[in-house]
Amino acid sequence: MPFTGSTENVLQQVNQFWAMLDDLSENDPAAYRKLIEKQMKERAEFSSPPVLHSCVRTQMLEPKTGLLYINICSWKCVPAPQDLSSPLSVCAGNLETGTDENQGWFAVLDLALNPAVLQESNADKTDINKVYVLALSFAQQQHGMRLSQEYNVVNCSPKSSPGDLHHRLGFQTQPNTSTQTETASQTPGALLRQISSLRSVKQDEVSTSQIISKPTEHIKKDLIQVISTAFVEPQKPEYQMEVKTDTVGVPCSMELTVELPKVRSMSECQLRVSKEDVLLEVDEVYYLLLDWPNTVNEDTASAIFNKKKRRLRLKVDVL
Template sequence: MSSSGNSKVNVLQQINHFWSMLDDLCRDDPEAYRKLIEKQMKEGADLSAAPELHSCICTDILDPNRGQLYINLCSWKRVPAPQHPGKPLPLCVGKLETEDKRGQGPYTVLDVAVNPGLLKEYKPDETEMNRLYMLLLNFVQQQHNLKLSQQYTPVSPRSTIQDLHRRLGFQQWPSMGNKADSEEEIACQTPASLLQKISSLHTEKEEEILIAPEPAEPKKKNLIQVISSTLVQPQRPEYLLEVRPDAEGSPRCVELTVELPKVSNMSECQLRISKDDVLLEVEDVYHLLLDFPHLVDEDSATAVFNKQKRQLTLRVNIL
């Protein structure tokens, strides 16, 4: 028998032992058994619940590059409630992303989830909600090294529910297939995860939370405790932006040279150019948004990547 086969046999033996223990508990202490099952079912239901969008605010990014930031505030049963006012606020943070889905220029989106009970408590109190929003703005500034306007506007969200779930790390469980597939799936699970999944089958939705790695400890005490994050902070690469003159000394084109030591191929780069700015992204690695010193003809843009120097050079004519 292969090592994979042995592993499955061992897991099935553990599951059998686990069910035997449950049977003993049910026979010897029915009340304890009932409480255990009820607890597992409640936890399974809470863990399988999807994050729900509560509200969205928009503010201006002032530095290092100007732009707009949309913060989606969500309620999520997976996030624990604050222990008391003196303790940090637990929250789950999604990945900071730049989008341009409406052809109105790039904007940045961040999803933040808190316990539903907190939002239910704050909802009637405009002052408390304002304090929460301001706390989130300060948190984003510290977490992403951004300078944000302290003025915000409640707006309609620009993200779809699917994008919000993806950035927060939430996915649905795949449905059970035939019996052979089910046995294969069971053989690859631990008893604890099996019980959680079985208990969650009693809920209306079969969903699973994919918990991202815990972030590093903060350097100083904060008012916010990040309990889960899909955050991958891209770096701002070194660059040189120059205006090249023509023979008569008039501005002719803009040349941007960017150092990309972690990039090996041009295909890894995403370039978006408008008349007044350029956005360069390498997923989870680099992010650079710059304003051109002059309006440019985006159709004239050419980009060359030097593999030896790991350097990208963009040239675009000035209008």
């Protein structure tokens, strides 16, 4: 529920909304629960991460020769077009480059669209090809590239792990502080804060979107219209990874120490540990994605943050 107008009108609207929630929770608990569950479902949809749909590969001719990979992603937080004549909303990630022993220099670009757009395009091969052509046109105009007119669809691109995609697209994991059952018993005041938090998340996500025109039969010179906001690249913090071995020299555990001088509390950190890698994020401040030298047991991971030294220490056993 948006609150608009003067300060006095906004306060009046908030009080009316608060009174409505109070009345609903007391007189119609079922409707109150339904309202909360609807908010939680909506929040879960907007908090879900982007998912790789397909990958297009083409030859880059300028400003540097090499291969360009464009990951087409499905992401619920990207708005769907209202009708066929409406602009198509796309969230574009940062362009990442690298080198490979076999293929040489390459670049990776991620473009996320609303799932409904991709589902509709999947039904018609011509439509999905239009999406691919539009993606290539976007790369040329947005990044000043000259690309080959030929392309092919491949299984995946280099650096296409979920962590890589999330980082380049600016996706931040939202902490799950309560279950739906717990949420259903919240007070009206707590629900109001939940709705406000959800609206803030939506606004942050929409601000990263870029708008491009709907695919047409012919690609025109002025096809792509971009609205973008500046993205602050997080720093890669200093770290040290140590492999602990047993008496016979067999690796038994990993210890990762990360220096975080700009962090005051562990609550600012988002940490994900898997068997293959570890991801540490501090929103717009730090980003660290590392592969483990050995496969680990993520269930044994434990992390301690030293507030005085501003240092995070993570320990995990090797499988």
